[in-house]
Amino acid sequence: MKKAKNELPTRLEAGGVCFQGQDWGDINVSRVRFPAGADATPLLEGLPNNLCQCPHWGTVVKGSIHVTYADGTEETVNAGEVYYWPPGHTVRVDEDYEAIEFSPSDQMGELMKHLEAKLKG
Incomplete structure (x- = not known):
């Protein structure tokens, strides 16, 4: 089974976060993108x-990310x-x-539900 990373279905997109x-x-496979200044x-x-x-x-494809445990x-x-x-972590870029x-x-499904609810909040 394979898929091009840009062909994965979009699960959440808001404010440049995708x-x-x-x-x-x-196992969930995701392409995760955050714009400069994003803080989870x-x-x-x-x-x-x-x-x-x-x-x-995972592996970082572009940029860098700060993780706090x-x-x-x-x-x-x-x-x-x-x-x-x-x-037990959070991230910012x-x-x-x-x-x-x-x-x-x-x-990951539970996390997506939580993030969607916060963004609709």
Whole structure:
């Protein structure tokens, strides 16, 4: 099974943030894009500890992203690097960002529902 990244169905698009994704069995594959200045923290309010509870594995295609974990640890993931983010994180970007990401389908679905509700709020 394969698909061009730009052909993944759009699941959420608002304010320059775009999640395109599809479930393949128990795994969701997504193309994630954030514009410069985007901060996920306000959108995660209402989740446990106000942090994303979905684990993600991926690779940064463009730009870089700052990740803050529940314990306060921070790191930056740059284009060309791969990552794993356990449950309990938030992200922000200083420059336009794009990644290809893999997550458990059920948890990613819950995250998408939460983000959609916050954006409609």
